[in-house]
Amino acid sequence: DVQLEQSGAEVKKPGESLTISCQASGDSFTTYWIAWVRQMPGKGLDWMGIIYPDDSDTRYNPSFQGQVTFSADKSINTAYLHWSSLKASDTAIYYCARTYLIHSFDFWGQGTMVTVSS
């Protein structure tokens, strides 16, 4: 089985940059995709996009294109989600999950809470 360990909660101010991480263990990191999913407070799930860590191929949800950046370092089995300039509306829990190109999300990280407040 795959285990996905996400970085800890973050509190940031609007305009600041942030990178959160998702480290995988238990299976070959270069054989599957990592998805990122947003959950705003008290709301449902939003698919942000996916990245293939082996070659960093990325597919963004158009709603998030240009707002965030996915990256990965396969040497340490870690995927990243980056904001260059946070907004209050980025306050949410962010989950990573294992998937394939056309596949459900079968293993999930525990989530990273991001709070953006002045």
Place this chain on the structure above:
Amino acid sequence: EIVLTQSPGTLSLSPGERATLSCRASQSLTSSFLAWYQQKPGQAPRLLIYGASNRATGIPDRFSGSGSGTDFTLTISRLDPEDFAVYYCQQYGTSPRTFGQGTKVEIK
């Protein structure tokens, strides 16, 4: 973008009862690429069903999925106290992959 509409928004039932959750797609889904997830408070979602009707590993057989085209159903045959949670459907055959807004199953 494919919109998934789940109904009802909230389902109030007692342990032991049968739960029927609906997920309707705005257009026909490719090859029944539909999944169901369960989310409990403070936890990450958990995959229950993929391919519309296939149980994920370790999921009890009281959970079943059915449907095709635009109409899909998640059935919990007899509610266990641990089944009270929010349930989401997701289509993953067309980008952007989308989730329904969720159905909360609460204790009556």
